[in-house]
Amino acid sequence: MEKILENGNPKGPPVIEGILTDPSKKRFLIILAGLATFLSAFTTTSITVALPTIAGQFQIDAIFQTWIATIFLLAVAICSAPFGKISGKIGLKKFLYLGVSIIAVASIGGAFSPSAETLLIFRAIQGVGSAMVSVSSMALVAQSMPFNERGKALGMNISCVYIGLTVGPVIAGFITSHFGWSGIFLLVVPFLVLDLIIGKLKVPDEWKMGENDKFDYIGTFLYSIGILLAIYGFTTVNTLSGVVLTVIGIAILLAFAVYELKQKTPVFEVKLFKNTKFTSATLAALISYLATFVVTYIITYHLQYIKGMDPQSSGIVLVVTSGLMAIIAPFSGRLSDKVDPQKLAALGMGFVAVSLAILMFLDANTPLWLIVVAMAIEGIGIGLFTTPNTNSIMSSIPRKFTSIASATVATARVVGQTLSLGMLIIIFAFIMGSVQILPETYTQLITSSQIAFTISTILCIIAIILSFVGIRGKDQLDR
Template identity: 45%
Template structure:
């Protein structure tokens, strides 16, 4: 591959506008995803929906976002980052209005799928635009701010979502997205006059896109259905589809996903480290929410206030770590972060009914510190290890690793709960089994992150392609 000589000179106004638009979008899209989870009981009561239907309110969003991330990343490389980002914001905003006005659970699920598609368009382009306008020596700082917004959105969602659902109703969550969407759209049209399309004129790989979408659907849906037989069947079919996808992409002239990027050690191990990190941490909020409300007997608002310890520390740490990764070895910073997350998860394996709340808060604080130290430098390595014409695909990879990791994390928790508790409503008699399930989940997550420490270190030192590294 022939690296670009340098990042084109971009005015400070455009840099600030790009960072502002991408960061606002990076907050409200994951906020939407996580805040809806706490509103599901209220949605179920309004529509008389069962647990399976309610699960699709969340799963439909995650599946759509993951399935469309890579194809839209390639479309953005060919037709323009700003164009796809803008269309994504508009689609997400319109879908939010449709969600708020949904008369049935099924129309809500359909609108959430549209939201997921819009979210995919936003995430694969927002990070790529930031990488396009900021030179390598300043990119880590900008990515750190963007990553902080993602985690703040994911983590604050349950807290603010609970308050809004309790006092304003669940539909207010979707209505809140409309002014955010309009604000970002205004920033794009007002300030972002440039366009970024490093692969303009190349053909789009329709066959590869279809294979990718089917493969990912089978894998994600199958994993979320374990340990049922149909879950295993879909998972096996998904693996077969993955092999077919790789074979096609290797011979395609203009692949939707250039799998040869994985010959790049930094890109491969950084992507794998991100997948492991999300797989080991996304369900932590869910597990501790159950623990605090069922085992400790706290009200939802009180539980939410405790859980906010993590995003506060993370939001402070992520921008600092991103800036540090511009100056020092990003591998060392990210690996230190992964090790810190491992330590925090290990301490949580010992929780029981008598664990002081202060210990939980400290554990969450350490977890937030690890999050912040890992995410920004790791993302900086991914974006810095590819040519500019692959920014859309690299950005899509970051989003896909996050979404697959989130699904796997919830899938692991669901599998453990199914084995220990079964598919029944929780009652006080089952609280001991619930506590055992939570403890086992933390053991599994700790083991995953421990492996992630070595994966993070094996990536090698950060070398920016643009700098000829």
């Protein structure tokens, strides 16, 4: 990677390999990246508790209302890998600014959507902006911090994600109950503007990688089409067309991998997967999100439909998991600078497996306290898993690939999250069909939940195994 000079001034003191040495700049960069990450996470999950209300207003079925959440993640999944390359060429901070601006515009549009279809479009646009933020924010932190501070800084950034996940359902539940669901879109706009101001005034530096590299348009096209067909096909795999689209999508992704191996400046460095630690940690991340992301939605549906709770109350219950994540993530990040991060990741995923095993038996008679206990165990587990696993990914490859590693983390996350909701859509399609969730379908809703938790428990066990596989791998970071 080229050496970047502070403030862009050739006469100023150099920052070796883009690493910041000024404590003040480090602090404001973490604030810049953390606030953007927080707002992106808030945008991701705040819609959760509002879905039943939105479904009632627009009279949409269970599958369509789940797609309002899924389309956001699908957009992030499609964009994350190519954005990893583009962000480095344009500049990580500039790319972050653009992502924040897109989320702001799409949030205003979503608030005033006259139909479910229009809302779906603006959610997709929000997803594009969120992909830009996810890729650039983590890359900024990893690229600018000294190696011995990286785990701590990444832990703080990831903690911002979980704080966003924590307050998202709570604040959204309150706003939906008292002011209507459109308020959750408008709430983030002034804070997005604030983030832009902080970056402009307090973080004058820029980070670029591969600025003169030729952009891989063909690889980008193959990846985007492949991931779109594979994920969309997966959500409709209960039909013949869904099976066909899934197979075609996977075939295109395989062609993409072969093509990328032959390129001098690929949109994604497929050869990185030759690194055992990088590969095992990435797969563990993907599977962990596949297993756990669906939990929030199932619990939301259970609390509001089965338990009869309002959006505000159900949002408060959801705080347990993400709140513990936010508390534990920074500490596990610091610990991962001293202990093999994948040992911590395996331990964390073990906690998650226990929590989901408890929820496998969720039904109308399950006491609320037991649900809360299971969610608490899940929060502890994910807090122990995510930061060390991310640190393992970011530290296992040369520094010049930081933006690609960041894109990999973002892609693994959103592909896992999207497939997680896709799994729920498939289960709904088989068990419930295309119907609204009404009292006469509550039995099928419970059955769907139990099936989803059973599958998720098995996936957690696979993630544990993958974490142990990567322990013997070697870091390849150019410190």
